Amino acid sequence: MKVFVRDIAYRLENLAPLEYAESYDNVGLIVGSFHKEVKKVLITLDLTEEVFYESLKKKCDLIISFHPIIFKSIKNITGKTFSERVIIHALKNDISIYVIHTNLDVVWEGTSSYLSKLLRINREKVLVSKKETIKKLITYVPINYAEKVRNALFEAGAGNISNYSHCSYNFDGYGSYKGNKKTKPFLGKKEIFHIEKETCIGVIFPDYKLDIIKKTLFQNHPYEEIAYEVYNLENINPYIGIGFIGNLIENMNEHDFLFFLKEKMNLIYIRHSNLIEKEIQKVAMIPGSGRFGIEYAVKEKADVFISSDLKYHDFFKYEKKILIVDIGHYESEKFIKNLLKSFLDQNFTSISVFKSEVHTNPVKYFY
Ligand SMILES: [Zn+2]
Known part of the structure; x- marks a missing residue:
């Protein structure tokens, strides 16, 4: 069966809706056409020129990048930066570029799911919940049509509360109306x-x-004029947001935990605060830049907070309360390639999906 860019975008956006991306982000199809057929896909964390040449070599039709190649609007494309050169080459070679970034970070089956399994952590909830993700619909339906309307709304994705589906609240009452001469009321007369x-x-x-x-x-509502209300709710979905918090399947002392983290994530080195002389059980983590999450981790009484791009003073701040660990930005996100590859392999059996072999970390270590 033929696969097109739009089929892949549809599946990815089912996993991670574009609307969940942060306002500064730039996700979705960035270069190319939804109607292009795809036979080979290359997945990368960063789309550098080297990665682009790898896609040419592997004869890929589509590149899926985690970090956006364009963040801010650009007024001209002349090849002065590597991003512009990649865009020019992509257009010349008919290669599409798709970005899935902060929208993948906030969904439960996204960025954190792979890492929590790798680090043998039972996730409880996200660390920093995304706000304003839930709305409520109230509508009034003639009683004989209530079941039809309710089921159609469930089918369209309403009524899900964590592990429960088909949730609604219903009560019967009396609605009144009087149409003018232009109306054609479904029940009653004008x-x-x-x-x-x-x-x-x-x-x-x-x-x-x-x-x-x-x-x-x-x-699905039979009336000519439908009475309905939509509200924004303050309620928070504990499974939509940045990072995660959960318990290690087996507690460890701090030294063993740091060693375990280094091994599992294949790290060259780890930056960490003073040890807190406590067993590690509760772990909070934000892959990528996550210094804003430290306070949330402390509030949740995590034993350790793992992230990247932390500042010198962050390591001082919560002395003896929590072990603060910085594993590096690239290092904390590199496994996203595995997550996306297995997602695409499961959903599309007729295309080949490659993980980029280019080490795109711009931070080099001298040791
Ligand atoms: Zn990142």
Whole structure:
């Protein structure tokens, strides 16, 4: 079966909706066309010129990069930076470029899922929850149509609360209306006051599904004018957000834990704060730049916080409360290539997916 860029984008965006990306980010299809057929895909953390030449050598049609090749808007493309040169080469060679970044970071089956398995951690929840991800719909339906509308809303993605699906709240009451002469009321007659027994249905849904939920409501509700309300909820989804917190399957002393981390993540070195003389059980982690997460990890009483791009004073701050560990930005994210490869292999059996062999870490170590 032929696979097109749009098929791959659709699957990736089902896993990590574009709407979940941070405002500064630039995700989705960056270069190329959704209608292009794909036979070979190259996955990379960073799209450097070297990685681009690797894609040419491997005859790939699509490059999926974790870090965006374009962050800010550009006014001209003349080849003055490596990103511009890659874009020029990609267009000349008909290679598409797709980015999946902070949207992959915040979903439960995204960036953190691979790392928690690798480090043998039972995840409890995300460390820093994403706000404003839940909306609520209330609508009023004639009682004989309530089941149809409710089921259609479930089908469209409403009514999921963590491990429960088909959640809604329903009660019956009476709705009244009187149409003018231009109306064609589904029940009752125009220009005559009508009172009808209706079911009030309330369901929550992820905010990025607003359009499809409204479309589903309009297609399935029998009334000419549909009464409905949509609210933003303050509620937080514990499975959508940055990083994670959880418990090690087996507790370790600090020295053994650092050794374990170094081995599992194949690290050259680890920067860490003073040891806190405590067993490590509760682990908080944010792959990539995560210094904003330290306070959340302390609040959650984690024994260790692992991230990257931490500053000198971060290591002083929570003396004896938590072990602070910096494993490097590239090092904390390099396994994302494995995550994306196994996701694409599972979803597309007729294409070849390669992980870039280029070591794109711009930070070099002299030791
Ligand atoms: Zn990063």
